[in-house]
Amino acid sequence: MISFVEMMHLALHVGLPHFLLLSAVLFAIGLFGLFTKKGIIAVLMCIELMLNAVNINFIAFNHYMPATDLSGQLMALFSIAVAAAEVAIGLALAFRIYHDHHTVNVDDLNHLKG
């Protein structure tokens, strides 16, 4: 086991694991929200959180790993673009669902049930 001092030392030397942990925490929070939220817009917000967590990973790896180019950042950029498309479609869908069913509650949207 490592001692408290060592732990503090590690905590204060910001490096790759810090970002990975942060990303994991954000992802897990998003996941929790994804499971528990009832409103469809809230669910979409949680998904955005999870996507951001992933982007943090991309950029952190690109920064700390001995990379030769900016592929990681570019991937994050693509990810942002795709996420933008996703949020546009998602919100349009939410609006559409609200328009058709007068609800944004995911519980009421169980038409997938056979």
Add this chain to the structure above:
Amino acid sequence: MFSDFMLTHAWLIPLLPALAFLWIGFFTRLHKKRSAAIAITMSSLSFLLACGVTWAVLSGPITMETPFVQKTLWFEIGSVRIFMGSLVDPLTAMMLMVVTMVSLLVQIYSVGYMAHDPGAGRFFAFLSLFAASMLGLVIAVNFAQLYVFWELVGLCSYLLIGFYYDKVSAREAAKKAFITTRIGDFGLLLGILLLQITFGTLDFQELKVLVPAYIWISGTSFMTIVGLLLFIGPIGKSGQFPLHVWLPDAMEGPTPVSALIHAATMVVAGVYLVGRAYFIFSALPVVMNVIAWLGGFTAFFAATIALTQRPIKRILAYSTISQLGYMMLALGVGSLTASMFHLMTHAFFKALLFLCAGAVIEAMQDEADIFKMGGLRKKMPVTFAAMTIGVLAISGLPPFAGFFSKDEILGAAAAVSTPLYLLGTLTAFLTAFYMARLLFVTFFGEASPGCPATETNAFMRWPLIVLAVLSCVSGLWGHFAGFGEWVYFGAAEETGIDWVIAGTSTVLSLVAIGLAYEIYVAKRWSAYEISQRFGVLYTLSFNKYYIDEFYTLLRRTFCDGLGRILYWIDLHVIDGIVNGLARLVGVLSTIFTFLQNGQVQRYVAVFYGGVIVLVAYSLFYAYKVLTLLGGAF
């Protein structure tokens, strides 16, 4: 050089009718006259090319041993390279001449015959394709190319026999022809595959070297099987016993098609195949015996059936089977020359006979029973003259074509086996009798009152005259111009006449014709009484030995029985399994519907549960690897 040009452009001969087929099929199908013009133009061109090729072969250094071969890579599967191209030797040249000439004449005849048929465009398209397939088969350089065109020929015969597809009997006949020949084709295909497996090539020229060497090294046992398999193809295609049943039914197609099938394209393909692959067959005594005896038996057997038939085309169909039997007999006793010579003369006189029959049937307004005709001699003089020449030619009377070729076959048979010779001579007697019966009953006697028959139109008349002339001279030409020095296998053959054999068969034929005259014209004996006296034999022959019925019985017993068993299995075993599975799925699904409640979040939760399991699993292994490498943290 003109002859070089001709040889290198021999591939155009099958291509031109094929182009005609495409052109008619795509553009002028609905336009009768234009379609006929295109088909005939292309056929004429390929006939001219065939003439050029024949001239080049006759004048050049091309012999049976040194053919002209031109080929190009067709496709490549792994290490198997299949070529296609053109192989020209005297045999090919002869076949090209015969096929192009007969198909050209038949097409000209069809202009008259099909004048009032709305499907004439389609008809000419199929005729062109038929000719193209046969020509492609003839110039094939290897078994693969030959087999492709072989099947195409079968397809065309199917299309043309079933030309009147609104008639049930025509459809049935077309199916029968196709399925029966397919049975033979299967054997042929197996034989070809065995050749490919054994020798690694299908090329005729290469096999010609490899096969004798193989037989010299490892004996004939394996090659005998291959040879027999290969021979099953010709049995089906050339209507040999027991696969002859389709040929008489093939007359359901329009008569020009019958002429084409029986004379030049379909049925001689089998004989040609045996001739082309003669280097295989001739080295295998067992197969040769089979061919000879099967041919001889078929010749005799079909002749006995032809004796009692009544529809004019059916008689001719059985005579074709009989004559094909002759050709096979000649091949079996080792005389390629005699066989091919007979093939050529037969093509002319059989086309002539069929076209005459077509003219008669058309004149009688689709009445095919010869006993309802009679006295047509005066009403259709040209047709009568042509028919007479055809009958004399097929009966083997000098100086008509059949005399020389039949004599050669009988001579070759006599040199090998006396029973076969006797069988052949007896068949010649029967042939003369039933053909004379056909002629006498149809054209002599008194015309029934109100008989509508008149002479045929010019489109139909001229091909008859040309074919009649050919039936007169082709035998003489072949005999004196030395056909045997041209088309032969092994050593060139002298075409001398054995006067004993020729005399015997001529006398027998004359006797048979006289007998027929006495019975059917002079009515010295009643045909009915004779048929009563030979009761059982007559019934057997009239019903074609019940072979069709026998096949039906076989089919009912075995195919239908098997079908019934399989139906039961399908109903109870397979359906049982399927229904059981469905029930199982139903039971399982009632369990799993708990998960499938339509809630997206439930799905997501399950999904991430799976992800966690996978991550934990991979972490476990990553941890193990890291500890192996020396410490994880």
Add this chain to the structure above:
Amino acid sequence: MNDLILSLHRLIDMGMTMAEELGTPEIILAAVFYVFAGISVLGALGVVLGRNIVHSALCLTASFIGIGCLYIFLSADFLGAVQFLVYGGAVAILIVMAIMLTRREDMAHSNPSRSIPHQLAALVVAGMFLLAMAAVALMSPFQTAPADIGDTVTGIADLMLTKYVLPFEIVAVLLLIAMIGAIILAKGVDES
């Protein structure tokens, strides 16, 4: 936008130089990281736990901005700017618009959660996932020395138009399709 990047850069440079002058750069860096990481995580928690959906949206925006600052901390200044613009600006506004367009009776309980047992189950799943991911993160090599990657805007532009030109084009098409699709979805099909 450039001004924003420049000013942020200047701010961080100032912080760095100050830290170097002070001789304790690591602690300053750690402080910056923890501040922004805290903003992100607290924002995220606010999204998940908030009762009012408008508050949740605001928390989300805060979280996005915190993450954007961390990008700049990771010397991905261009990405940081994009994060501010796209997430902090466009997406946030879009979400608020969507909230506005989907009316509900009581704003105070506009962001309901599922029942407590559901929440516990979700907590278990998310917690296990977090544990697994944390294990992965801790097993990764502990790297603190950042690699030098130079000017990011030029680098990204170079890559985007050379090595990744095809994905770039595809993303462009995807955005177009998404835009058309969103319009059609929101507008609805003309029933007649």
